[in-house]
Amino acid sequence: MNILVCIKQVPDIEKIKVDSAKKVMIMDGVPNIVNQFDTYALETAVRIKDADPATKVFVVTMGPAQTKDAMKSCLSVGADRAYMVTDDVMNDSDTLATSYVLSAAAKAIEAREGVTFDLILCGKQAADGDTGHVGPQLAEYLNYPQITSASEITVDGGKVSARRPTDEGAEVVAAVLPAVVTMSQTAYEPRYASVKTKMAANRAEIPVLTAADLSLDAAGVGLAGSPSKVIKTFVPERKKGGLKIQEETGELSAQKLTALLSDAGVI
Amino acid sequence: MSDYKNIWVLIDIQNGQAKTLELLTGGRKLADAVSEKLVAVVIGSGTDAAVKDAVANGADQILVVDGADYADYSTEGYTYALEQLAGKYKPAALLIGATISGRDLAPRLAARLKTGLAADCTDLEIDAGTGTIQWTRPAYGGNELAVIETPGARPQLGTVRPSAFKRGEPDTARTAEIIKEDIALPAGTIRTSIIERIAEVAEGIKLEDAEVVVSGGRGVGSTENFALLKELADLMGGAVGASRAAVDAGWISHVAQVGQTGKTVSPKLYIACGISGAIQHLAGMSGSDVVIAINRDPDAPIFEVADYGIVGNIKDVLPALTEAIKKLKA
Amino acid sequence: MFFNDDHNDIRALAREFAEKELAPIANEIDQNDEVPQRIYDLMAEMGFFGLKIPEEYGGLGLDTRSYVCVMEEICKKSIAASLVMSSCNSLSTAPMLLAGTEEQKQKYIPKIASGEEFMAFGLTEPGAGSDAASMTTRAVEDGDSYILNGRKCFITGAPFAQNTVIFAKTSPEKGAKGITSFIVDMSLPGVSVGKHEDKMGLRGVATSDVVLEDVRVPKDCILGEIDRGFITAMKTLNTGRIGVSCQGIGVAQGAMDEAVPYMKERKQFGQRLADFQGLRFLMADCEARLNAARLSVYNAAYMMDMKEDATKAASMAKYFATETGLDIVSKCLQMFGGYGYVKEYPIERMYRDARVLTIFEGTSQVQQIVIAGELFGR
Numbered sequence: 001m002n003i004l005v006c007i008k009q010v011p012d013i014e015k016i017k018v019d020s021a022k023k024v025m026i027m028d029g030v031p032n033i034v035n036q037f038d039t040y041a042l043e044t045a046v047r048i049k050d051a052d053p054a055t056k057v058f059v060v061t062m063g064p065a066q067t068k069d070a071m072k073s074c075l076s077v078g079a080d081r082a083y084m085v086t087d088d089v090m091n092d093s094d095t096l097a098t099s100y101v102l103s104a105a106a107k108a109i110e111a112r113e114g115v116t117f118d119l120i121l122c123g124k125q126a127a128d129g130d131t132g133h134v135g136p137q138l139a140e141y142l143n144y145p146q147i148t149s150a151s152e153i154t155v156d157g158g159k160v161s162a163r164r165p166t167d168e169g170a171e172v173v174a175a176v177l178p179a180v181v182t183m184s185q186t187a188y189e190p191r192y193a194s195v196k197t198k199m200a201a202n203r204a205e206i207p208v209l210t211a212a213d214l215s216l217d218a219a220g221v222g223l224a225g226s227p228s229k230v231i232k233t234f235v236p237e238r239k240k241g242g243l244k245i246q247e248e249t250g251e252l253s254a255q256k257l258t259a260l261l262s263d264a265g266v267i
Numbered sequence: 268m269s270d271y272k273n274i275w276v277l278i279d280i281q282n283g284q285a286k287t288l289e290l291l292t293g294g295r296k297l298a299d300a301v302s303e304k305l306v307a308v309v310i311g312s313g314t315d316a317a318v319k320d321a322v323a324n325g326a327d328q329i330l331v332v333d334g335a336d337y338a339d340y341s342t343e344g345y346t347y348a349l350e351q352l353a354g355k356y357k358p359a360a361l362l363i364g365a366t367i368s369g370r371d372l373a374p375r376l377a378a379r380l381k382t383g384l385a386a387d388c389t390d391l392e393i394d395a396g397t398g399t400i401q402w403t404r405p406a407y408g409g410n411e412l413a414v415i416e417t418p419g420a421r422p423q424l425g426t427v428r429p430s431a432f433k434r435g436e437p438d439t440a441r442t443a444e445i446i447k448e449d450i451a452l453p454a455g456t457i458r459t460s461i462i463e464r465i466a467e468v469a470e471g472i473k474l475e476d477a478e479v480v481v482s483g484g485r486g487v488g489s490t491e492n493f494a495l496l497k498e499l500a501d502l503m504g505g506a507v508g509a510s511r512a513a514v515d516a517g518w519i520s521h522v523a524q525v526g527q528t529g530k531t532v533s534p535k536l537y538i539a540c541g542i543s544g545a546i547q548h549l550a551g552m553s554g555s556d557v558v559i560a561i562n563r564d565p566d567a568p569i570f571e572v573a574d575y576g577i578v579g580n581i582k583d584v585l586p587a588l589t590e591a592i593k594k595l596k597a
Numbered sequence: 598m599f600f601n602d603d604h605n606d607i608r609a610l611a612r613e614f615a616e617k618e619l620a621p622i623a624n625e626i627d628q629n630d631e632v633p634q635r636i637y638d639l640m641a642e643m644g645f646f647g648l649k650i651p652e653e654y655g656g657l658g659l660d661t662r663s664y665v666c667v668m669e670e671i672c673k674k675s676i677a678a679s680l681v682m683s684s685c686n687s688l689s690t691a692p693m694l695l696a697g698t699e700e701q702k703q704k705y706i707p708k709i710a711s712g713e714e715f716m717a718f719g720l721t722e723p724g725a726g727s728d729a730a731s732m733t734t735r736a737v738e739d740g741d742s743y744i745l746n747g748r749k750c751f752i753t754g755a756p757f758a759q760n761t762v763i764f765a766k767t768s769p770e771k772g773a774k775g776i777t778s779f780i781v782d783m784s785l786p787g788v789s790v791g792k793h794e795d796k797m798g799l800r801g802v803a804t805s806d807v808v809l810e811d812v813r814v815p816k817d818c819i820l821g822e823i824d825r826g827f828i829t830a831m832k833t834l835n836t837g838r839i840g841v842s843c844q845g846i847g848v849a850q851g852a853m854d855e856a857v858p859y860m861k862e863r864k865q866f867g868q869r870l871a872d873f874q875g876l877r878f879l880m881a882d883c884e885a886r887l888n889a890a891r892l893s894v895y896n897a898a899y900m901m902d903m904k905e906d907a908t909k910a911a912s913m914a915k916y917f918a919t920e921t922g923l924d925i926v927s928k929c930l931q932m933f934g935g936y937g938y939v940k941e942y943p944i945e946r947m948y949r950d951a952r953v954l955t956i957f958e959g960t961s962q963v964q965q966i967v968i969a970g971e972l973f974g975r
Contacts, residue, residue, distance in 0.1 A: 013407050013408040016407060016410050018410055025407060025410050025411055072606075094383065095374065096377065096378060096381070096382075096384070099378060127407070127408060130386065130405065130406055130407070130408065130527065131374075131384075131386040132370050132374065133373075133374035133384060133386060134374075135374075136374035136378070137374045137375070139375065140346075140374075140375050140378035140379055141378060145342070145343060145458035146342055146371070146375065147459065148342075148367075149371075161462055163465075165367055165522075166367055166368070167279075167281055167286070167366050167368065168281060168282070168464075169464070169465050169466045169522065170464075170465040171461055171462075172462040172463040173460070173462065174459060174460050175458060176458045184528075185515070185528075192610070192613070192642070193643070194642060194644045195610065195643060195644035195645070195648065195657055195659070195663070195667075196644050198606050198607065198610050199603055199606070199607075202602060226383075227381070227382050227383035227417050227419060228383035228384060228385065228416075228417055229415065229416050229417070230414070230415055231401065231415065231416050232414045233411050233413045234411070235411055235412075236405075236409075236412050242558075242573055242576065243574070243576065244576040244577075245576065245578070249583065249587075250577075250579045250580060250582075250583025250584040250587050251587040253577045253578075253579050253584055254577070254585075254588035254591050255587070255591050257575055257577055257588065257591075258588065258591035258592055258595055261559075261575070262595055266535075266536060267592060267595070
């Protein structure tokens with residue numbers, strides 16, 4: 001079977017610091033990484049390939065030229081082929097426009113490679129925007145069923161079944177292939193590259209698709225194709241730290257806290 | 268665009284119970300600002316109780332889609348029903364709870380309707396003149412807030428955290444116009460099926476409803492130590508929560524996870540035990556009234572958001588705290 | 598200047614591994630005195646054991662700089678975790694690559710590259726460290742075999758090695774020119790390992806004596822020519838020095854990475870440690886010297902890759918990088934005050950780990966002898 005994994009390169013949010021005086025995020029020196037949930041999606045695809053070597057795993061990303069690093073990273077951990085979709089007309093696309101582009105890219109890659117994708121995997125959300133929109137919206141554009149936030153999937157007999165959390169607990173849902181599944185954290189960790197696969201990825205050819213290659217309707221991409229507009233962004237106020245207690249023993253600290261809470265009417 | 272009127276709120280139904288009623292409080296604010304109706308949309312099978320709850324919680328009008336096709340949530344079934352409703356009634360906006368199913372449904376529906384969508388909103392404002400909503404939502408793991416608008420498309424869509432609003436006192440004497448819509452799904456609409464349901468309902472009080480949450484992180488160290496948290500939570504009539512690190516370590520179920528990728532809680536008292544205070548966790552509990560942090564590391568960021576902090580080992584502090592509160596209560 | 602894109606990517610891979618896998622357990626490795634097997638399995642899968650081993654023997658055939666990149670990143674978090682991979686790329690395989698027959702190379706090296714087997718290096722004796730000519734282990738010809746007797750000490754990995762390269766005197770009267778190297782199967786009758794040394798630092802990799810009592814070693818296990826073992830040993834140690842120098846710059850950078858953020862947080866007398874000019878200057882000095890040490894290591898590696906004679910460069914790198922590294926770790930520990938002296942912070946372990954670097958694989962004094970020899974003639 002053929003699997004397409006959609007990848008987003010994001011800043012490593014764990015490394016973002018906030019300048020609380022200037023109220024801005026400090027993005028200098030924050031490295032770009034493959035979105036964590038996307039790495040689970042890719043690992044899941046590669047595990048399907050491990051079990052069935054006839055499987056081919058493709059990855060695609062929409063983004064600027066530096067997303068090549070993300071593609072190399074994916075190739076080094078088991079993707080067979082990587083495609084970049086890079087074109088300035090796509091700048092400032094919202095999730096709807098992004099999904100439109102990715103749906104067209106999926107079709108274009110299928111045509112170029114002479115394959116059809118049975119399964120499209122995405123991360124359940126990207127660490128920068130945190131929306132979780134692109135998977136379902138891509139499914140809508142392709143008219144495929146969707147399963148979101150899966151932590152475990154199995155593919156069998158033309159269906160994919162996935163365990164996903166619900167507001168009550170969890171459920172196992174099956175979808176008819178082809179389908180879009182967005183992946184949450186899995187029980188397994190993404191594998192490491194090896195020195196060998198890393199060097200091979202450095203030498204791999206990574207085709208770049210432009211808007212023209214995808215025969216896109218210009219009205220559907222970039223700012224023009226994005227109904228959602230970001231009006232402003234700001235760093236939220238944080239409350240200042242309160243009283244810190246550090247007595248000789250844990251017991252004394254606990255007693256002091258209890259007295260304070262009682263006085264303040266908290267308990 | 269001026270054909271689009273009224274603020275809609277989708278009422279989640281879980282096990283026959285109406286959820287996300289808090290959104291009616293947010294919807295009421297918007298509807299009043301533009302002098303339009305607040306409409307609750309109830310989709311399900313056996314919706315009478317939910318409809319009643321929606322009326323009591325402030326909806327002016329209820330749109331009900333009741334049928335066997337809707338007994339279980341399905342992305343495609345619910346998207347279809349909402350697409351039909353939106354086509355017929357042209358709402359100005361639709362608020363959907365930022366629950367697991369809400370965040371599954373909303374993007375699919377937005378793409379179907381070719382409209383904008385704001386995810387996981389924590390605050391809403393509306394421009395009374397244009398009727399355009401300003402959706403405030405966190406990004407970059409809560410490091411930043413963004414204000415989103417959909418000025419050129421209708422309906423405006425957003426998923427909204429239930430904890431962003433407090434539920435008002437229900438008024439059972441209220442009445443509202445109830446409109447039933449029969450929407451039959453064309454054959455083959457739903458291409459997914461539920462194979463198995465796994466109940467992982469946490470014991471006792473639900474995390475989201477608890478007035479006291481005792482949460483544990485990496486510093487708790489083991490499943491056994493979570494019992495110390497449970498003891499304190501039980502004493503205070505609260506629930507046990509956890510950071511992602513503790514869930515990842517397998518010490519507690521994901522149902523207990525508080526934070527960006529877990530639940531959002533806003534209890535009166537939040538006790539963070541052995542939680543360093545990563546921004547992703549803070550995103551899920553920053554609405555708490557009073558925060559207590561217990562951590563060995565005096566420099567842990569959690570202390571910056573805590574009203575009271577104890578520097579110490581939770582294995583020493585927690586039993587002592589439980590004991591001290593027990594005495595106080597006695 | 599010294600590195601290309603491949604080097605940088607290999608370094609990034611090693612850094613990711615070290616930060617995710619080693620940093621969280623580095624103190625645990627020290628306390629339990631054991632590197633978990635899964636760490637070795639991962640390192641083997643990632644190709645770290647065979648970086649410099651030629652491709653025909655199951656390695657990657659990469660250059661010394663690739664090895665330096667990986668070693669440096671791993672040692673920032675845990676020198677103990679670098680010992681086995683370092684050995685696989687030098688002490689374990691260099692003797693065979695230098696002097697072994699094709700058959701021996703095929704038999705032993707691929708299993709070392711894949712992490713299936715470990716080969717220890719048995720040169721040092723209780724009475725003969727760098728002074729190899731004083732060694733007393735004997736090998737006496739007996740038919741189709743040699744009979745070995747003696748004791749080797751401080752042998753890294755001996756308790757878990759399948760084989761050890763043992764250096765023994767075949768012609769005692771010829772001193773250093775009478776030494777032969779043998780590949781000794783550790784399961785042979787008469788081979789035993791002594792007690793696991795209770796070391797100050799670098800805990801996690803067992804080090805012990807290897808005791809040889811009438812061990813009958815077949816002649817096809819002779820490594821190289823009879824009486825030519827000393828040259829093999831010396832050449833092997835030359836390649837080993839670069840690894841230890843990486844440990845020096847790695848641990849020093851690791852210590853700086855701990856101290857600098859701490860100094861930005863810790864307040865005394867109303868200001869951050871990072872605001873005291875005296876401490877700022879001290880750390881600036883550390884940074885400058887670490888940079889010089891790093892360049893001396895990179896320079897030696899580059900010379901090796903250019904096939905130039907790097908004997909002196911490697912000795913200078915080992916000498917300077919380990920002495921400087923140890924001093925920087927000590928200065929960084931000082932920044933932590935009393936906290937630097939307790940096991941809760943990694944700096945305490947780093948200091949103990951770093952202490953051996955000026956001692957093993959040729960003490961600083963031996964390096965000075967080599968450097969002086971190049972200056973004045975021997």
